[in-house]
Amino acid sequence: MARKLKLRIWRGDSTSGGLKDVTVDVNEGEVVLDVIHRVQAEQMGDLAVRWNCKAGKCGSCSMEINGKPRLACMTQCASFDEDETITITPLRAFPVIKDLVTDVSFNYKKAMEIPAFEPPVGMKPGEPRMEQIDVERSQEFRKCIECFLCQNTCHVIRDHEENKKSFAGPRFFIRIAELDMHPLDILRNRKKTAQEEHGLGLCNITKCCTEVCPEHIRITDNAIIPMKERVVDQKYDPVRWLGSKIRKREGIL
Amino acid sequence: MANGVFSSSRAQISEKTLRTDKWWLQPLITFSVLVSFIIYATFRAFENGNYFVEPLISPFYSPCLSTECVQGASLLGTPFGIIHIFGMTLSPALIILIFPLGFRMTCYYYRKAYYRAFWFSPPACAVAEPKEKYTGETRFPLLFQNAHRWFFYAGLVFNVLLTVDAILAFRNPEKQWGHLSVGTLVLLANATFLWLYSLSCHTCRHTVGGRLRNFSKHPLRYKAWTLVSVLNHKHQNFAWISLFGVAFADFYVRQVATGAFTNFYFF
Numbered sequence: 001m002a003r004k005l006k007l008r009i010w011r012g013d014s015t016s017g018g019l020k021d022v023t024v025d026v027n028e029g030e031v032v033l034d035v036i037h038r039v040q041a042e043q044m045g046d047l048a049v050r051w052n053c054k055a056g057k058c059g060s061c062s063m064e065i066n067g068k069p070r071l072a073c074m075t076q077c078a079s080f081d082e083d084e085t086i087t088i089t090p091l092r093a094f095p096v097i098k099d100l101v102t103d104v105s106f107n108y109k110k111a112m113e114i115p116a117f118e119p120p121v122g123m124k125p126g127e128p129r130m131e132q133i134d135v136e137r138s139q140e141f142r143k144c145i146e147c148f149l150c151q152n153t154c155h156v157i158r159d160h161e162e163n164k165k166s167f168a169g170p171r172f173f174i175r176i177a178e179l180d181m182h183p184l185d186i187l188r189n190r191k192k193t194a195q196e197e198h199g200l201g202l203c204n205i206t207k208c209c210t211e212v213c214p215e216h217i218r219i220t221d222n223a224i225i226p227m228k229e230r231v232v233d234q235k236y237d238p239v240r241w242l243g244s245k246i247r248k249r250e251g252i253l
Numbered sequence: 254m255a256n257g258v259f260s261s262s263r264a265q266i267s268e269k270t271l272r273t274d275k276w277w278l279q280p281l282i283t284f285s286v287l288v289s290f291i292i293y294a295t296f297r298a299f300e301n302g303n304y305f306v307e308p309l310i311s312p313f314y315s316p317c318l319s320t321e322c323v324q325g326a327s328l329l330g331t332p333f334g335i336i337h338i339f340g341m342t343l344s345p346a347l348i349i350l351i352f353p354l355g356f357r358m359t360c361y362y363y364r365k366a367y368y369r370a371f372w373f374s375p376p377a378c379a380v381a382e383p384k385e386k387y388t389g390e391t392r393f394p395l396l397f398q399n400a401h402r403w404f405f406y407a408g409l410v411f412n413v414l415l416t417v418d419a420i421l422a423f424r425n426p427e428k429q430w431g432h433l434s435v436g437t438l439v440l441l442a443n444a445t446f447l448w449l450y451s452l453s454c455h456t457c458r459h460t461v462g463g464r465l466r467n468f469s470k471h472p473l474r475y476k477a478w479t480l481v482s483v484l485n486h487k488h489q490n491f492a493w494i495s496l497f498g499v500a501f502a503d504f505y506v507r508q509v510a511t512g513a514f515t516n517f518y519f520f
Contacts (some may be wrong), residue, residue, distance in 0.1 A: 010266065012264065012265065012266055014261075014262055016265060017264055017265050018265070019266075039416070041379060049351070050271055064379065066271060066272060066273045066274075067270045067271030067272035067273065067379055067380075068272060068274075069378075069379055070379075085274075085438035087273075089264055089266060089271060089273045090262055090264045092258045092264060092379075093258070093263075093446070094263070095262035095263060096262070096263055096264040112269065118485075128451075130469075131453060131468075131469035133468045133469055133475060134466075134467055134468050137449075153378050153379050153473070155374065155375040155381075155382055155387075156387065156389065158257060158258060158379075158381075159256070159257035159258065159375065159381055159382045159387065160257060160386075160387045161256055161257060161260045162256070163387065178380075181466060182466070183466045183467045183469075185447060188297075193341035199389075199391075201389055201390050201391035201396075202387070202388070202390070203389060204364065204368050204374060204389050204390055205361055205364055205376065206365050206368050206369055206374070207365050208375070208377075208379070211308065211378050212378065212379075216346050221485065223377075225361050225455045225459075226455075226458075226459060226463050228399075229402075229455065229456060229459035229463065229464065230459075230464060231399075232399050232401075232402060233464060236399040237402065
């Protein structure tokens with residue numbers, strides 16, 4: 001049975017904007033993206049919203065619902081009180097284009113700055129073999145759907161625009177970790193560049209990225225902190241540093 | 254100039270956050286508990302008394318390394334003489350507390366807790382922080398957080414010593430073995446919680462196997478990493494339980510030493 005749902009939706013562009021009140025029907029089992037589509041169909045024909053799969057797997061409908069970064073297609077309307085007004089805004093860490101759509105190209109630029117997987121010289125396609133226990137760690141990171149909720153909630157760039165130059169963000173720390181933990185990747189300077197070029201030291205591990213991840217990737221515990229520890233191995237641990245000089249290799253592999 | 258969520262290119266919203274839940278509750282609780290602990294620990298560290306009553310010693314004062322220590326409290330001898338600073342006698346606790354304190358201060362979990370609760374950096378997720386500038390852990394003094402592993406190693410030594418203290422508590426006041434008191438259980442629980450806190454530490458996880466690229470080539474270390482990973486999921490819980498544990502163990506020993514409590518012996 002349909003009931004009425006009160007929404008406040010941010011409308012505007014990069015020059016101006018504000019929250020607009022709207023009341024819309026909501027049926028049992030519907031998610032926030034459903035009611036946004038109903039608003040678009042019935043009341044605000046020009047409402048801009050980015051969406052695609054409606055199944056929590058494409059990462060397109062990232063927005064902020066009652067101030068929390070979430071996927072609209074995975075947020076049940078039933079999770080709110082009946083008399084509650086739900087506030088929906090675009091992601092607040094990125095430049096707004098129109099209404100609920102933001103310009104997330106920052107993330108694509110950062111993705112291009114990370115060197116790709118580099119296999120051993122001479123290894124031909126189809127040759128690599130890995131054991132399951134070596135694959136498992138990076139498989140967790142491959143679940144990422146690039147919704148950029150972690151990037152959006154990370155205060156390093158959300159609250160400090162100037163850090164965008166020097167900070168890759170949690171989504172790309174899991175990419176770096178995935179490659180640095182890969183048994184066949186031969187690029188050995190990923191720790192150094194993570195710290196010096198991608199701003200790993202700016203992260204103060206407040207775990208917001210982990211809290212908002214819709215894929216429940218343990219970004220901080222399994223990627224960022226292990227990378228910080230690997231950086232400590234190289235830069236702040238004199239015993240390990242000395243060992244690596246004597247043994248002429250990066251560390252225990 | 255407007256920065257962060259108020260930058261000109263972002264959606265123009267005047268509120269620092271639109272969260273409607275009690276996002277402030279968690280940092281408030283963290284702040285209150287940590288401040289309470291700091292006040293209690295400071296008082297006890299400077300009290301310089303009521304920390305030993307045969308066979309119990311407070312974890313704040315173990316190992317007791319100063320000639321200032323009361324008789325029977327020094328398990329490892331007294332390499333330090335009586336130290337005076339500004340006319341005050343330095344409590345033996347102050348000689349050693351830097352190690353457990355440093356371990357907790359640089360702990361990855363506590364960093365999250367106090368960055369949020371004390372520095373509002375950020376106070377909660379998607380809640381704008383008040384500071385204009387942010388350099389994270391790239392500069393002194395926060396660069397020092399990278400010393401966590403050294404405090405972890407020191408912490409292991411302390412865990413061994415506090416475990417020995419717990420074992421020594423299986424004696425009666427006449428130093429005869431084979432007795433069990435409430436104090437024994439308190440010190441034993443304290444040592445257990447501290448071991449769980451240390452073994453679940455992210456640095457421990459990295460050291461036992463996390464730094465490897467090839468788990469399949471190191472099956473024993475992989476097994477150890479797997480076990481520590483299970484504990485690591487609960488690191489936050491162990492951090493709090495062990496903090497309460499150490500404070501309670503000290504409180505109990507103090508109450509017994511002052512005569513407020515009688516250390517009940519089961520046998």
